[in-house]
Amino acid sequence: MDWSKTKSIFIVTFLLLNIFLGFQLYSKMSGDNLAVMTETTLEDRLETNNIEMRFDDEDENIEAGPITVSPRTFDERFLAQETERQDIEMLNEHTIYSLLEQPYQLVDANLSASVDAFTQQYIYEGEQYEIAEYNEEEDYIGLYQTHEGRKIDEYERENYHVVLHLNEDMQVQAYLQTMVNVAEQDRVQELLSPIEVVERLFNQQHIRMNTVVEDAELGYYSLVEPDADFQVYAPVWRIEADDEWFFVDAQQGELQTIQSME
Helix, strand or coil: CCHHHHHHHHHHHHHHHHHHHHHHHHHHHHHHHHHHHHHHHHHHHHHHCCCEECCCCCCCCCEECCEEEEECCCCHHHHHHHCCCEEEEEEECCEEEEEEEEEEECCHHHHHHHHHHHHHHHCCCHHHEEEEEEECCCCEEEEEEEECCEEECCCCCCCCCEEEEECCCCEEEEEEECCEEEEECCCCEECCCHHHHHHHHHHCCCCCCCCEEEEEEEEEECCCCCCCCCEEEEEEEEEEECCEEEEEECCCCCEEEEEECC
16 A cells, blocks of 8 residues: 555645635634624614614514404494493494493593503403504594504504594593404514614615604504405504604515605
8 A cells, every 4th residue: 555645645635624614614704794794884874874763672673474454343242241331332243332431531641551541441452452643633542453562553544443532621431442353474574673674764865864763663554455354464664753754664675655744
């Protein structure tokens, strides 16, 4: 056996193996450094353009997907057993009207908490609803049903799931209620974070330099007119900036609509 030749083969083999492993290590380190540089570049870029974000969890990672909702049917006798201090009337199988025996006083200084207390005391499964609008001119408060703590919204159509009717003393006299059944679809994925959505809005020149981004709220929205049987809602970020609301698809990053806050 030619030991000199065999030794040379081993040396060359180990040399090639070391080169391969070194290249793999370099590639991994370069990829990690690039990811850090990209993240740093995004935050630095927004800071350089004086874009300030005044909300928490700007890089929050959430997994979600579209949902399908359908109207829930009420049973008047069941509701009568589940609710107190009110007279309930079925307007149709999906809508009830309730008149309180005594008006319920809301506290204007802490309206959200006050409304939450009312819904939990008087409204069937009231913990599922969240305040969306207080209309002082027409004396009502609109609430949307939620799914996993996120409102099921309809942009400008204002088809609230609960409407509280108030008197001039800021007391609830009566309310309308509807409910929906919610089914999750299989297309669950990691959503864009709020900071990624703000970056896209900046790249598309919807958000300009020297802007304060006041809030980012995730909800379920639909641009399609409701069907009698069901409706599909997508997860959407609502970004508040420059006296406007920007609604951005949280999965695809596409701008859905813009609403003025004035």
